[in-house]
């Protein structure tokens with residue numbers, strides 16, 4: 059096979075199995091017959107191997123402190139007990155009198171009514187999109203805007219659906 | 234990171250179990266990925282912590298059947314990019330255009346306690362320094378392509394850029410890395 063020498067770029071793509079089948083086969087054949095390109099390949103392959111060896115040698119365990127901090131943060135973010143739960147807790151040791159029952163029922167419906175208001179859902183959706191811009195944002199380093207891209211990304215649609223359905227189930231729960 | 238008020242979204246046992254499993258199965262890999270990206274232990278710990286908190290909050294948006302690791306790597310990548318942007322005042326990193334010539338500046342982006350000392354051998358030290366001297370996006374693509382062994386397509390999805398960008402960035406990063414390895418091994 060009499061063909062021109064290959065490029066470093068081709069070698070790198072070849073090394074990462076990113077050439078098409080024909081180009082891959084042609085380069086393999088060329089490497090067998092051309093010492094110059096074979097040396098170039100060897101050098102690139104060595105670099106990849108060095109990187110993997112470095113990664114193996116420098117691998118760390120996940121520090122336990124990190125795990126603890128994750129759970130602390132998650133616990134801190136857990137919602138406060140609802141009004142009904144707090145009232146129920148307040149009255150739990152007491153003798154249940156009709157007045158208390160009326161209070162609880164009244165508070166319950168008052169609480170439900172606020173949850174039926176649609177602004178709750180839009181506030182939550184806005185919060186979600188803002189807070190999760192990092193997750194939704196699929197733009198590379200260097201793009202200036204975070205929020206608009208999150209609104210453009212494919213995932214934001216499903217996230218909004220998720221928020222909407224979560225909102226709906228929360229409303230259903232209060233009924 | 235401030236914990237904003239969230240009106241509802243009571244934690245379910247499934248959500249807690251999801252996080253528990255995620256940390257157990259992928260915590261170490263995520264931490265090591267963050268460590269290679271940031272080249273700094275304190276930053277890697279913060280990134281890992283924040284990434285799993287995002288995973289917990291957004292657990293329903295994870296699609297079963299897709300790669301969890303790719304998902305959390307994407308979260309880590311985006312958090313890291315945001316963090317770099319926040320610290321821009323301290324670290325003047327010019328995001329290189331793909332066709333712009335790149336020069337080794339010697340700047341180490343976020344390093345406070347570099348991980349060179351973690352790797353005792355001379356080779357490890359050389360490689361560690363060389364990787365640290367790459368730009369963050371070059372380092373990222375090298376880590377994903379050669380250490381994590383992702384395809385260009387997968388890297389494009391994690392990083393959020395085109396396959397062409399992945400390819401050219403990797404080519405340049407490796408050229409740069411070879412020079413840096415030579416530079417540091419000649420020095421030591």
Ligand SMILES: [Zn+2]
Pocket residue numbers: 062063064088092093094095096
């Ligand atoms: Zn040749």
